[in-house]
Structures are given as structure tokens and as C-alpha cells.
Amino acid sequence: MPADxxxxxxxxxxxxxxxxxxxxxxxxxxxxxxxxGQPGGKLPLFDDExxxxxxxTIRACLDAGWAEPWARNPIKPDWLVCRLTxxxxxxxxxxRGRVRRxxxxxxxxxxx
Numbered sequence: 483m484p485a486d487x488x489x490x491x492x493x494x495x496x497x498x499x500x501x502x503x504x505x506x507x508x509x510x511x512x513x514x515x516x517x518x519g520q521p522g523g524k525l526p527l528f529d530d531e532x533x534x535x536x537x538x539t540i541r542a543c544l545d546a547g548w549a550e551p552w553a554r555n556p557i558k559p560d561w562l563v564c565r566l567t568x569x570x571x572x573x574x575x576x577x578r579g580r581v582r583r584x585x586x587x588x589x590x591x592x593x594x
Contacts, residue, residue, distance in 0.1 A: 506548070506573065509539050514548055514570050523566030525549055540564060548573055 506514070513535055517525040525543075528534055540562045543549040548570030553563045566574075 506546070507539075507542075509536065510543055510546075510548070511574075511577070513539050514543060514566060514574055517549075517566040517570070518574060522552070523571070524552065525564045525566065527561055527563065537562060543570070 512529075513525060517523045520526075525540075526535060537560075540549065544551070544562070544564065546569075547567060549564040550567050551562065552565040555561050555563060
């Protein structure tokens with residue numbers, strides 16, 4: 483069976499999105515982490531250097547369910563004002579737990 487037929491049979495792009503949901507890119511993680519310290523989990527429109535966040539990053543987070551649209555700006559309708567979802571917060575919590583475990587295990591010393 484050709485690869486395209488197998489993909490269509492098992493759900494196609496939906497499963498591809500689910501796979502990407504398990505492994506966010508570095509840019510997506512940076513974007514999502516910025517919402518942790520904001521009221522309501524509001525996600526930024528601009529990065530730390532004042533550059534606009536790439537809309538592809540925002541849309542990928544929306545598609546994965548890590549972010550959701552929050553407000554519309556009538557003056558700038560193309561701006562995607564979003565906030566973290568429960569799924570997005572859970573993703574970040576899991577990733578932080580892994581980082582802590584790795585750091586703790588690397589600092590452990592074996593005593594004989």
C-alpha cells in the first residue's frame with residue numbers, strides 16, 4: 483500500500499498534528515513559556531527583542547491545542563492574540579519536570 487494511502491487510512495494530517503503536539507519546536511516552547519507569567523496566560527505578540535512572533539509559530543500552537551484565540555484587535559485584525567490552554571500548561575509542566583529530573587540526576591554523585 484502506498485504511503486499516501488496509508489496516511490489517508492489512518493487519519494492523515496490529524497495524526498501528523500498529534501505527533502507534532504508531542505514535540506514542540508524550540509520557537510514554540512519559547513512562545514508558550516512566555517504565557518506562564520502573564521495574567522490569564524496571555525501569549526505575547528512580540529519577542530524579547532521587540533520582533534513580532536512568527537504567525538506560523540502561533541498557528542502551529544493553535545493547531546496543536548496549546549494556545550487558543552483570546553481577543554480580536556479591531557485595529558490590527560491580523561494580530562493573533564492568544565492565551566495558553568490547559569493542554570499548553572500541561573505540556574510545559576511535563577517538560578519542566580523532565581528538565582528538573584535531568585538536572586537532578588546529573589548532579590547526583592555515586593559514593594562508594
